[in-house]
Amino acid sequence: CMEMAVQGANVLQARSVEMAARYNIPLYVGSSFSEEEGTWVMSNPVTEGLIIKAVVHDSEVAKVVLLGVPDIPGVAARLFSSLAKNGVGAEMIIQNNMRGGVNDIGFLVKKANLETAIQVSREICREIEAQGVSFDTEIARVTIVGAGIANHPEIPSKMFTILAEEGINIEMIASTALALTCIVGSNRAKDAVKALHEHFIEEASF
Structure with missing residues (x-):
């Protein structure tokens, strides 16, 4: 949640996630417009394999x-x-x-x-x-978020390949243990998100 909020997803205010993590407070993520059950986020000492949770972008x-x-x-x-x-x-x-x-x-x-x-x-x-x-100012940040990214060296290669196949140029790259971010032209941000979502989320190849 922290990475998603910081990278521009309209999920939670980034500061609220930071405080919850700092003081080990369980965090509930749910919709204000639906009675559908949401998700509890809390500390878990078990490190699982790679699961890409989201693809987000920020044009601001x-x-x-x-x-x-x-x-x-x-x-x-x-x-x-x-x-x-x-x-x-x-x-x-x-x-x-x-x-x-x-x-x-x-x-x-x-x-x-x-x-x-x-x-x-x-x-x-x-x-x-x-x-x-x-x-x-004509740039956007496109990020894939998931636990264990740093332990899977094939992920950066695959992300870059997907963007290259779409003809999307990468201007800057940054990574953390939980996220991999590329800076692309803002006019191609939605194309990048769509292509990455299809591979990492819908196909669930990894």
């Missing part, structure tokens, strides 16, 4: 990239400290190593925080004499 994110950042200690700390002070949370942080002593640093922010993120990033770029800032 944007990508920010600092270009030509000098490869010196403290730059990342300076950037993300400044973002944090301005109330901007960064996700899926990626640093691309480049030649010539410079790097590109990319990350995601909520679209609501994009303007602030760009302002902060441009200020940092001027201070450290980086090349500039680019951003992209």
Whole structure:
């Protein structure tokens, strides 16, 4: 539930799941519009095999990239400290190593925080004499959620293959023990969700 909420599924408020997990409180997930029985979520010491529970997407994110950042200690700390002070949370942080002593640093922010993120990033770029800032709002985060993903190396390969077969380009990738996320163009997000759902949920191949 935590991964689903954080990755954009309209299931539960992410903070409520975090607090339930922290204090070991059983969590009930049910519909407000139906008498159908819901699901209790609680701690379980038994680790089961891989079960993909959901495919979710979030289009309320944007990508920010600092270009030509000098490869010196403290730059990342300076950037993300400044973002944090301005109330901007960064996700899926990626640093691309480049030649010539410079790097590109990319990350995601909520679209609501994009303007602030760009302002902060441009200020940092001027201070450290980086090349500039680019951003992209036409992206979406597509995530498969399931216990044991980290223990199944075939899952990333299969996810990437499915997206490739659909002609969907992957811009960024991130993974946790419970989720695997790809950033794709927002115009292909629904296609990606449909293809992944058909394989991982409907066919239940794994």
